[in-house]
Amino acid sequence: MATQFYDRLSNDLTQLLESSINYDVSIEVEEDANIYKVHSIILQSRSPYFKKKFDEITFNDDYVKALKLTNISVKVFDVIIKYIYGGKIILEKLENSIIFDFLIASNEFELDELVEHLQTYLVNNCASWLRIKFAQIYRISYQVKSFKIIRDFCNNIITNYPNTIFECENFNSFPEDALISILKRDDLQLEEGKIWEYIIQWGKAKSPMLPTNLKEWTGDNFLTLKETLKGLLPYIRYFSISGEDVIKKIHPYQQVLDQQLFLDINIKFITPTKPIVSTVLLPRKILNTKLPKNTSILLPSNIITDEHALEISSWIDDKETSYIKNNPYEFKLLVRGSRDGFHVKTIYDVCNKVSNTVIVLKVENTGEILGGFNPLEWINNISQLKKTQGSFVFSLKTENLKNSILSRVVEKFDCAIANHPKHSWLGFGDALCLRNDLKIEKKCYCMVSSAYPKLIRSEEFISPEVNNCSDISKKFLFSVEEYEVFKILPGK
Known part of the structure; x- marks a missing residue:
């Protein structure tokens, strides 16, 4: 040897x-x-x-x-x-x-x-x-054939949680071969009528010159869509679509299908026992047991991970140790900066009279993830300081921060939440304040706060206490790369 x-x-x-x-x-x-x-x-x-x-x-x-x-x-x-x-x-x-x-x-x-x-x-x-990077990772895994392990990982997520792809922001730009690979799967956990809607959406996005109003479409418009979708249409399980969806979803786009196929779909719907000419693909193997909606894979965030969500949930429940799995809460995305706009007014408009919200934001240039939990309602037409003992601010663990930092409100409860839509300003006391356009205007800040005494940033980034925010030194002000607001709901 x-x-x-x-x-x-x-x-x-x-x-x-x-x-x-x-x-x-x-x-x-x-x-x-x-x-x-x-x-x-x-x-x-x-x-x-x-x-x-x-x-x-x-x-x-x-x-x-x-x-x-x-x-x-x-x-x-x-x-x-x-x-x-x-x-x-x-x-x-x-x-x-x-x-x-x-x-x-x-x-x-x-x-x-x-x-x-x-x-x-x-x-x-x-x-x-x-x-978090799912759409990007999935696209690359299909461009690079040797990335089979990652591709299998992605396919497993898509199969069981198809909304991860079909409802992602970049769905309309997904490559055709990647979508075909998804449509071929017998175990894709999605109703066929919904799959048809997503494919039509994808095809229309490829031809932005098509009229928005379907009533204005000409025969040439339908031919354009048919040509765009010709690689995907053979993998739809048309004969698994319910009669109601045939009428509501298929019929308006019948000109996209070959005449014989559309005729056979109607025959199968009206006279199920009558023979048809078209190829009938087997129905997908849909699980009898519904997958939990609050699973970590479905966390609709481009900023936080499922571990972050579990940690935030444990803080909401005032647990000494973080949840490890089975999050008791669903994080319902209400606002995202890159999707809805970065102005504080957007938060007030969308979250008006909504309670139990978590705001998370990624600080420009530093990569820090800061945020806060507000158990009270945000109000878009009244400026006031609001009292609560249940709010907190935090800085989440990242590649540059070993452990997350939690700072609970401990005194001055009547100043815990700053609700000031008139001045385009919202805050958790002075510990974390968001102002105006979060991305363009560098006006957000963290200040020494007696209400939230534990600092969530390094001291070099924390402003000393001042009476007016206009007196804050520019070196303590920051802008936001991205932010999200979630409604916290009981898990299903």
């Missing part, structure tokens, strides 16, 4: 990389123009990509081959090159987004074992992040 000394080998090769002795390749990573002096024999023996590249490049006068790499960061390439030499990676200290970029680069460099390992790591350790 052979004795293996892999650690020593790894260390020696890593030292060779660091020393650059006898290097014959210089790789310039265009971000900051970093130059890596490396050895062609090692790179081409480890990576088919580099073998092909080096075969295409001739030596310069110094007997060095020069290569420029674009679309890769120094941070990612640094991990890649150390893996190539030493066969080691440490992922725990890397941001999730960097790990995913690392995966994409590993695939480009044809590092097969690394591609498989990184996918497994992301699915097992970064599932919440994958869900």
